[in-house]
Amino acid sequence: MNRNDVTEKIIAAKVSRGLTWEEIARRVGRSKEWTTAACLGQMCFDEAQARVAGDLFGLTDEEQKWLKVVPSKGSLPTPVPTDPLIYRWYEIVNVYGTTIKELIHEEFGDGIMSAIDFSMDISREPDPKGDRVKVVLSGKFLPYKVY
Amino acid sequence: MNRNDVTEKIIAAKVSRGLTWEEIARRVGRSKEWTTAACLGQMCFDEAQARVAGDLFGLTDEEQKWLKVVPSKGSLPTPVPTDPLIYRWYEIVNVYGTTIKELIHEEFGDGIMSAIDFSMDISREPDPKGDRVKVVLSGKFLPYKVY
Amino acid sequence: MNRNDVTEKIIAAKVSRGLTWEEIARRVGRSKEWTTAACLGQMCFDEAQARVAGDLFGLTDEEQKWLKVVPSKGSLPTPVPTDPLIYRWYEIVNVYGTTIKELIHEEFGDGIMSAIDFSMDISREPDPKGDRVKVVLSGKFLPYKVY
Amino acid sequence: MNRNDVTEKIIAAKVSRGLTWEEIARRVGRSKEWTTAACLGQMCFDEAQARVAGDLFGLTDEEQKWLKVVPSKGSLPTPVPTDPLIYRWYEIVNVYGTTIKELIHEEFGDGIMSAIDFSMDISREPDPKGDRVKVVLSGKFLPYKVY
Amino acid sequence: MNRNDVTEKIIAAKVSRGLTWEEIARRVGRSKEWTTAACLGQMCFDEAQARVAGDLFGLTDEEQKWLKVVPSKGSLPTPVPTDPLIYRWYEIVNVYGTTIKELIHEEFGDGIMSAIDFSMDISREPDPKGDRVKVVLSGKFLPYKVY
Amino acid sequence: MNRNDVTEKIIAAKVSRGLTWEEIARRVGRSKEWTTAACLGQMCFDEAQARVAGDLFGLTDEEQKWLKVVPSKGSLPTPVPTDPLIYRWYEIVNVYGTTIKELIHEEFGDGIMSAIDFSMDISREPDPKGDRVKVVLSGKFLPYKVY
Amino acid sequence: MNRNDVTEKIIAAKVSRGLTWEEIARRVGRSKEWTTAACLGQMCFDEAQARVAGDLFGLTDEEQKWLKVVPSKGSLPTPVPTDPLIYRWYEIVNVYGTTIKELIHEEFGDGIMSAIDFSMDISREPDPKGDRVKVVLSGKFLPYKVY
Amino acid sequence: MNRNDVTEKIIAAKVSRGLTWEEIARRVGRSKEWTTAACLGQMCFDEAQARVAGDLFGLTDEEQKWLKVVPSKGSLPTPVPTDPLIYRWYEIVNVYGTTIKELIHEEFGDGIMSAIDFSMDISREPDPKGDRVKVVLSGKFLPYKVY
Amino acid sequence: MNRNDVTEKIIAAKVSRGLTWEEIARRVGRSKEWTTAACLGQMCFDEAQARVAGDLFGLTDEEQKWLKVVPSKGSLPTPVPTDPLIYRWYEIVNVYGTTIKELIHEEFGDGIMSAIDFSMDISREPDPKGDRVKVVLSGKFLPYKVY
Amino acid sequence: MNRNDVTEKIIAAKVSRGLTWEEIARRVGRSKEWTTAACLGQMCFDEAQARVAGDLFGLTDEEQKWLKVVPSKGSLPTPVPTDPLIYRWYEIVNVYGTTIKELIHEEFGDGIMSAIDFSMDISREPDPKGDRVKVVLSGKFLPYKVY
Incomplete structure (x- = not known):
């Protein structure tokens, strides 16, 4: 048994x-x-979370233990995603990647936006021309250490 | 001369x-x-925008013409980006890709979040533990056509 | 069990x-x-469609439930398809890709032809020199949002 | 000088x-x-076509000669296209590839739709909900030879 | 069960x-x-062929049905083959590819040699310095349609 | 200057x-x-061949010297060729690769068909249904050494 | 001119x-x-650093300006490095990657070792059996945010 | 059974x-x-180590035998790791790879830092601004043989 | 059952x-x-060899039959090997590949060193500074056929 | 100017x-x-070697300086070589890779054959059935450090 089986x-x-x-x-x-x-x-x-999940999904004790193990992350089976919804996000990174880089550096200097100290909020944005998906990403800015 | 040269x-x-x-x-x-x-x-x-850009960057008439040509898009030289700032975005797609897919489908059904009818806003979010980069993405939801 | 098993x-x-x-x-x-x-x-x-499919293919209730889950899309096992029939389509995109891009932009400006608000019709076109496959594709034009 | 330079x-x-x-x-x-x-x-x-093109684009005699040489075809710089418009076509092949294969085989048996004895017509399809791009593809069906 | 299992x-x-x-x-x-x-x-x-094959290999009725389904073609597990015998063929395409292209175009003009309306014959060619493998390939020439 | 420039x-x-x-x-x-x-x-x-080629193509002495240097071989820019004519050959290797392997082994045992002690002949095969490209390949069979 | 030229x-x-x-x-x-x-x-x-570098390397004013622009990072031309010295580091990541992951998670929980708030020190470690390269890496531990 | 199963x-x-x-x-x-x-x-x-491991993990005799077989090494499923913690190490090699190469060559001349005669020590480095991961790597310098 | 299972x-x-x-x-x-x-x-x-192997490894009659079938060769799971011992050989080809090519061509002219009419001998070479692995490779030189 | 230009x-x-x-x-x-x-x-x-090479090839002082800089190694433009002579070596690694690994481990235990403390000798081996290329490789065995 491994974490994949539990997922x-x-x-x-x-x-x-x-x-x-x-x-x-x-x-x-x-x-x-x-x-x-x-x-x-x-x-x-x-x-506590593992126990709740265990109840919701009917997991055994051993399966619940796996929920508490740090997983090997990465949810995509291919470097370039094939699913159209996920691909659109890859496309945003591809088309806007250098733009995002330029604007964060202009505002903050050299460093990155953390993907670890990071949160995301996905919600519906009503719009008469068709509702929109609104996603708010918030990541701590981490400056490169100079030493 | 091509658009790349102008860029x-x-x-x-x-x-x-x-x-x-x-x-x-x-x-x-x-x-x-x-x-x-x-x-x-x-x-x-x-x-008009091309003329402004032409003034700002000192572009010739021919170079300004290229700004009005629809470009061949895609700003990354490799499928998996090597620049750490841009990679963090790729990582977000990799780690959260299936999560984003699940939550958009749960709210909207089958379809995608458009990367064309799309806007992005990047700003600084002051935080005593270190300022954060806040990015708001807004894309129209497009349902799959059933026919 | 997952959607692949049902497929x-x-x-x-x-x-x-x-x-x-x-x-x-x-x-x-x-x-x-x-x-x-x-x-x-x-x-x-x-x-209703899932029930019909369930009858036609002899699917259990649980299998029918999977038909109503939005699938992870992408039907090809490799980035470049190896099956000759499917490869011909990849070749059309490869040989005519820039042509399609130029002509759609010339007619509509910057944007894309949607692959979501999209339909396809495949039919036989009788021809004395050998029947032809006729495919009609129709996708909504989506202009890039300027903001 | 080569054909690329002329293009x-x-x-x-x-x-x-x-x-x-x-x-x-x-x-x-x-x-x-x-x-x-x-x-x-x-x-x-x-x-004759090369001469017309030569006039239109101001090509030298040697450049016109290159137009009459069979080119090395393939217009995309990467196996998976990065330009959003061209990618949508790749996505259509990816999502509908097996569907196209099934339906052509059901109608015609084993063989392919030719990408050589092939024509394409791209036009605007007016639609009150937003105009559509209509593409008609016509390719001769070629049955596999049994020997 | 699928065609692979039968193979x-x-x-x-x-x-x-x-x-x-x-x-x-x-x-x-x-x-x-x-x-x-x-x-x-x-x-x-x-x-009829499926029945003969069924007898020869001891296939069930369902397995014989799969022999009559158009298969998803492509017999190599990797884009560049690793088996030395098959690799030599890939090498021939790699080393002689442009030569083959030039000579077919010189004789026939723009178009391709069909891999569908195609036959192959493999035989032993006795030779005192060591027998040779002789392979005769015959494919219909298909000219590109001009429209 | 290198051999590529001369080519x-x-x-x-x-x-x-x-x-x-x-x-x-x-x-x-x-x-x-x-x-x-x-x-x-x-x-x-x-x-002698280099001198003839030098006359035909107007090559300098130094360029002729390069014709006598063993070149770094391989004429295709990508592992999977994009040019339709050359791709058809790749497809033949892909679709018939295991067939070729089986039949050569059945006739000759373990070993390969040489791509070095090898010759090729390309000719036109007249056919009322459309002329065919006939290619004859002849490669010495090389058995694996057992030691 | 770009940063690469300056490098x-x-x-x-x-x-x-x-x-x-x-x-x-x-x-x-x-x-x-x-x-x-x-x-x-x-x-x-x-x-100040750019001015010192400008003197040391004889850079023009414009070249010095590029030193102050945040560069597009990533110093390797291929995903798997070919240079033996750099490859050994890739090999360490490949062989010890899961070990490093396990031990950091055992000590710190879920999160990463920062490659941004990071320093490195390379020195010679004298050893009678042959001197050694000693490398000390220090990266801040960043826990995954739970929200 | 193979070593993977035991792992x-x-x-x-x-x-x-x-x-x-x-x-x-x-x-x-x-x-x-x-x-x-x-x-x-x-x-x-x-x-002896295999026996201890056998006790700790409840391995059979045959499984313990596998622990004594030299394994086929390499712990990552993809050339570029997707797990964020392991990726940071790949990024260090990517961003600092040429730096490490330059500094080791400056100190030692041509050669490599061994990944075989190699040890690693991972520990916690307390820091008021957030604890750090400290990793000490020690590899024998191996000069290229000149012959 | 296939040859892999027997291996x-x-x-x-x-x-x-x-x-x-x-x-x-x-x-x-x-x-x-x-x-x-x-x-x-x-x-x-x-x-005879299959029978000996059958006894040594306890193989059934059917498994022994597979030993007599020409296998699909290639023992590495990835184009670039990850196991350090095997990688060193890949590195030798990478670093010395052009050297080997130059020296064989200088001695023999255009052609290759056969990997089929080939033998290999691996032995221990005692050395006071640490024993060495000595490998002797012998492959027939095959000149390119000119026709 | 860089080392490549000098090469x-x-x-x-x-x-x-x-x-x-x-x-x-x-x-x-x-x-x-x-x-x-x-x-x-x-x-x-x-x-001294650089001076000799400088004379032989007519290199400037600056070019000779580059010969003394440790180069970025790796002589092949693609992960899988396309040149037939070099490919045969890659094939040897592919076909015999696991064999080499097994035999070195059987003789020496866990470790590698060094590609750094390494020498190679290429010579002609006369043979009535056609001369052979004989290559002797000698690499120090390096055991994995246990710590």
């Missing part, structure tokens, strides 16, 4: 039990973004 | 003239995100 | 039961193009 | 002289699809 | 029953080249 | 002087297949 | 002027590790 | 038995770095 | 029965280099 | 001056293997 079991249980990520997140007590990432094997549960 | 000339002129993207954007009359992307060869200028 | 079961059932895509599409009540794509794990069924 | 000169001349592909095609006397592909180095001109 | 069963049956491709081809009533390709999952059997 | 000069001279490979081969005194490969930088000329 | 000029000047990195670092007033990385186009100079 | 069993046993690498290393009698690498299939146990 | 069984049997390649080779009656390659699925056994 | 100048000078590697090596005073590798940019000259 697949969670996904299958979610389908067969008809759960939603929002509901799962409310039960786990964290944002729906973090909770979904954790269930999909990208984040690490604590004791 | 390189723009970047070199920005360095030697000491311009900032914010200032360039104000002169062009568009957001700093769109303007930077356009200067870096990812968007297409109209007549 | 493989559908394909195997189609062979052993001797069904045709045309017949399946008529039963599902959608075009043969959309229906085939949906059966092959690229589109998402609604309740 | 780049053609593209640059088109920009600086303000020509359109439609106009060029009318002068060459072929469809805008074939003519654009030929100008972009994917098809081969005959004597 | 693997055929290969295993050939080894355990000690059959030769020549013998199999004589029974199927086609050339040894076509028959071997078909058994290895690259061509499509008709009803 | 490009040869190709350009062939276009501007209107030579054919057949004529060049007759002058060099070798088959058109070998001569074309040699001119395209895949084979190595001897003294 | 190449710096490297060439170092060779022709016979400078050492240690000496350069002393003049710049930073560690030899940071200074070398900065000269090789991976870090960003401030005003 | 997976060890990892699963560590999770279900709640062991730590530090504890395992103490029992094995080697550093935690070497021991973890060995358990993860990158190093080779001796008789 | 894996052989490797597992060697571990559990505690055999050495030298002993196996003596029993098979061939060099240890050829025998090891054959056991690892790269060479083809004859009747 | 290209050396190769061109060798062709135009008609030098042989053997003669060059004799003048440099090292083996032809080491000298060729050094001239091709894979090894590093000392003062």
Whole structure:
């Protein structure tokens, strides 16, 4: 057994039990973004969260233990994603990558926007011409150390 | 001569003239995100914008014409970016890709978040533990056509 | 169990039961193009369609539930397809890609032809020198947002 | 000098002289699809067509000779295209590839749709919800030889 | 079950029953080249051929049905083959590719040698300095359509 | 200067002087297949051949010296060729690769068909349904040494 | 002109002027590790440092301006390095990568060792059996944010 | 059974038995770095170490035998790692690779830092601004042989 | 069942029965280099050799039949090997590849060193500064055919 | 100017001056293997050797300085070599890689054969059935450090 097996079991249980990520997140007590990432094997549960997830998805004790192990991250099977929704994000990085780099450096100097001390919020933005997906990303700026 | 040559000339002129993207954007009359992307060869200028850019960067008439040609987009030289700042964005897509997919589908059903009818806003979020980069992305939801 | 397992079961059932895509599409009540794509794990069924597919292919309740989950799309195992029929399409994109880009931009300006608000129709075009495959593609033009 | 140099000169001349592909095609006397592909180095001109192109783009005699040489085809710099417009076509092949394969085989049996005995027509399809790009592809069906 | 499973069963049956491709081809009533390709999952059997193959390899009815399904072609696991015998062919394409292109274009003009309306014959060419493998390839020339 | 520069000069001279490979081969005194490969930088000329080529293409003494240097071979810019004519050959290796392997091993045992002690002959095969390209390949069989 | 041109000029000047990195670092007033990385186009100079580098390497004013621009980082031309010295480091990541991950997670929990708030010290470790290279890496631990 | 199966069993046993690498290393009698690498299939146990590991993880005699077989090394599933922690190390090699090369050559001349006669020590470096990960690498310098 | 399964069984049997390649080779009656390659699925056994291997490794009749089938060769899972010992050989080809090419061409003219009519001998070369691995490779020179 | 430019100048000078590697090596005073590798940019000259090479190839003082800089090694433009002679060596690593690994480990235990403390000797082995290329490789065995 490994973490992957547990992730697949969670996904299958979610389908067969008809759960939603929002509901799962409310039960786990964290944002729906973090909770979904954790269930999909990208984040690490604590004791209490693992127990809640265990109940929701019908996991054994050993499976719950795996939820507390730091996973080997990376959710995409190919370097360039093939799923159209995920590809659009890759395209944003490809088309706007140098733009993002220029503007962050202009504002902050040399360094990066952290993907670790990082949060994300996805919501619906009503619009008469068709609703929009609004995503807010917030990452700590980390300056390069000069030594 | 091609668009790439013009882009390189723009970047070199920005360095030697000491311009900032914010200032360039104000002169062009568009957001700093769109303007930077356009200067870096990812968007297409109209007549008036091309003239402003021509003045700012000292471009010839022929070079200004290239700014009005739809460019061949994609700003990264490799499928997986090597620059640490841009890589962090690739990592976000890699780690959170399936999460983003799940949450958008849960809220909107099958479809994608457009990377075309799309805007981006990058700003500084002051924080006592270290300022943060805040990025707001807004893309129209496009449902898959059933026929 | 995951969506892939259901797709493989559908394909195997189609062979052993001797069904045709045309017949399946008529039963599902959608075009043969959309229906085939949906059966092959690229589109998402609604309740009623899933029930019809369930009957046609002998799927369990749980398997039918998977048909209503938005799938992770992408039907090719390699970036460059090896199957000669599918490769010819890749070749069309490779040989005519810049042509398509130039002509759409000349007619519509900067933007793309949507692959989401998109339909396809494949038919036989009788020809004395050998019948032809006629494919009509229709995708909404989406202009790049300027902001 | 090689064909690539001539192609780049053609593209640059088109920009600086303000020509359109439609106009060029009318002068060459072929469809805008074939003519654009030929100008972009994917098809081969005959004597008369090369002379017309030579006049339009200001090509020398030696450059015109190159237009009559069968070019090394393939217009994309990377296996997976990065330009969003061209990528959408790659995505169509990726998402619908197996669907296209199934439906052509169901109608015609084993074989392929030719990408050589092939034509393409790109046009605007007016639509109150936003105009659409309509593309008609026609390729001869070639059955696999059994021997 | 899929076509791959049937192919693997055929290969295993050939080894355990000690059959030769020549013998199999004589029974199927086609050339040894076509028959071997078909058994290895690259061509499509008709009803009678499938029955013969079914007898030779001990296939069930369902397995025989798969032989009549057009397969997803491509017999190599990697873009550059690792098996020395198959690699030599890849090397021929690599070293002589541009030569073949030049000579076919010089004789026929722009177009291709079909790999569909195509046959192959492999035989032993006795030679005192060591026997040679003689391979005759015959493919219809297909000129590019001008439109 | 390197061999590549000489090859490009040869190709350009062939276009501007209107030579054919057949004529060049007759002058060099070798088959058109070998001569074309040699001119395209895949084979190595001897003294006399280099002089003939030098006259035909207007090469300097130093350029002729390069024709006598063993070249670094491989004529394709990408592992999977993009040119449709050359791709068809790659497809033949991909679709028929395992077939070729099986049949050569059945006839000769373990070993390979040499791509070095190898010759090729390309000719036109008249056919009422459309002329065919006939290619005869002959390579010495080399058995694996057992020691 | 771009940063790459300046980097190449710096490297060439170092060779022709016979400078050492240690000496350069002393003049710049930073560690030899940071200074070398900065000269090789991976870090960003401030005003004073750029002036010192300008003197040492004979750079023009415009070239010095480029030293103050945040560079596009990544010093390796291929994903897997070919230079044996650099490859050994890649091998350490490959062989010990999961070990490093396990031990950092065991000590610190989920998170990463920063490559930004990071320093490196390379020195000679005398050893009777052959001197050793000692490298000390120090990176801030950044825990994953839970939200 | 192969070494991979044993490695997976060890990892699963560590999770279900709640062991730590530090504890395992103490029992094995080697550093935690070497021991973890060995358990993860990158190093080779001796008789006594294999027996200790067998007890700790509940391995059969045959499984213990595999621990004494030299493993096929390399712990990463992709050339560019996707896990953020391991990627940071790849980034260090990418950003600092040429720096490391320059400084080792400046100190030692041509040669490499061994990844075989090599040790590593990972520890916590307390820091009021956030604890740091300190890694000390020590590899014998091996000069290139001149002959 | 396929040849891979037999190879894996052989490797597992060697571990559990505690055999050495030298002993196996003596029993098979061939060099240890050829025998090891054959056991690892790269060479083809004859009747008698298959029987000996069958006894040594406890193979069934069907498994022994597979040993007599010409295998699909290539023992590395990735184009660039990750195992340090095998990588060093890849590095030798990478660093010395052009050197080997130059020296063989200088001595023999255009052609190759055969990897088929080839043998290898690996032995220990005692050396007071540390024993060395001595490898002798012998391959027939094959000149390119001129025709 | 960089080391690559010097390497290209050396190769061109060798062709135009008609030098042989053997003669060059004799003048440099090292083996032809080491000298060729050094001239091709894979090894590093000392003062005296650089002066000899400077005379032989007509290098300037600055060019001679580059010969004394440790080069960035790796002589192949692609991960899998396309030149047939060099490919045969890659094939040997591919086919015999696991064999070499097994036999070195059986004789020496865990460790590698050094590619740094390494020498190579290439010679002609006369043989009535066709002369052979004999290559002797000698690399120090380096055991993995256990700590």
